[in-house]
């Protein structure tokens with residue numbers, strides 16, 4: 001009797017330790033989600049109990065950022081751990097390179113069952129399966145909030161009736177139910193929500209009717225800002241523009257037209273409520289099947305979103321609302337107590353962190369770093385500065401080329417013309433500690449001349465560490481802010 005007991009015990013310990021080192025991964029990516037549209041990041045109005053619960057049992061990153069605030073480049077950075085100039089997806093129309101490894105692909109090679117379901121959005125018109133996934137379901141372009149046509153792993157295309165968030169959650173649960181207990185899995189769920197054009201589920205259409213939403217104060221503090229920000233006010237990406245079709249007659253800078261802005265924000269918030277419902281369903285399934293504590297759940301947004309700050313909507317710029325993303329992670333091996341991490345964490349850190357937690361081989365030569373040590377025990381050497389970049393788009397001529405550095409305390413943003421000539425836009429300098437809303441541009445104050453030089457030198461150093469020098473940092477020519485609307489097909 002003694003021997004079989006020992007054998008069973010050792011078998012149990014082996015299985016248990018394998019389970020602990022090879023957790024399942026449920027990765028949920030939202031599109032254009034602002035942290036402050038979630039309860040756990042301080043929203044007064046948007047109730048997200050399921051996402052808040054994950055944060056309360058796991059980890060919430062208080063200062064998380066994208067390195068390029070644009071859908072496709074940022075998604076490729078999340079998957080690869082690389083900055084946009086290295087993975088090559090520098091706009092919204094470029095395919096993720098087939099030869100470039102992603103964290104799901106590494107997990108697949110390490111014996112994980114892998115799936116991607118939902119919005120992929122790298123390679124606009126391609127809905128075919130991509131390398132690294134045993135099961136792949138996506139659609140062309142942005143998808144629709146209702147009745148999207150999906151391509152099911154290259155086997156059939158079918159319009160699935162219903163609300164996007166619910167539909168992709170159903171598909172995710174269907175796939176999870178087919179997985180066997182002896183193989184870990186990695187599910188990547190890509191929501192469309194809360195991307196424009198904001199359409200909530202009918203049950204949430206009127207949830208926020210009684211909430212007044214004014215333009216933020218910073219929309220009226222533009223005196224010391226570069227001229228292009230004032231020019232943007234009346235465009236597709238300004239608060240007096242069409243507001244993703246929530247304003248029918250535009251431009252409109254009358255104070256009463258703020259009602260259109262309010263309706264837009266209500267619509268945006270409404271789509272987030274369905275995402276929270278989705279997280280509740282997924283969590284309940286993992287709990288019912290005994291997988292919850294052996295699953296790393298990551299919930300995050302791909303890029304930030306301006307909602308009236310500095311008179312802007314959309315993203316792309318180097319300002320806080322455009323850079324800030326929510327990241328919540330739940331895994332008992334990380335934390336069980338609702339830890340809040342104040343250090344600056346980036347999109348490029350996700351792939352290395354997930355592979356680290358799964359005991360999988362690291363991706364070579366990437367720019368991001370695993371935050372597991374930072375979360376578990378703290379890390380005095382964690383980054384204190386990083387750089388941001390964005391390249392001017394002819395199809396969306398409302399944001400110049402942007403090169404910026406963000407430290408724990410300061411931000412410096414400048415706007416290269418693109419042809420090597422001196423910048424033609426005024427740069428921006430903010431003390432984020434004293435002025436987190438970036439209301440006072442200090443760039444022209446003589447007392448900060450040496451601070452600017454110091455930040456410029458640090459920016460060059462950070463960029464050259466990723467292979468970017470004045471000679472290699474290619475970008476389009478900035479042709480200025482234009483009033484034309486973007487092509488209807490790519491809005």
Ligand SMILES: [Ca+2]
Pocket residue numbers: 031032070071072302303
């Ligand atoms: Ca996005």
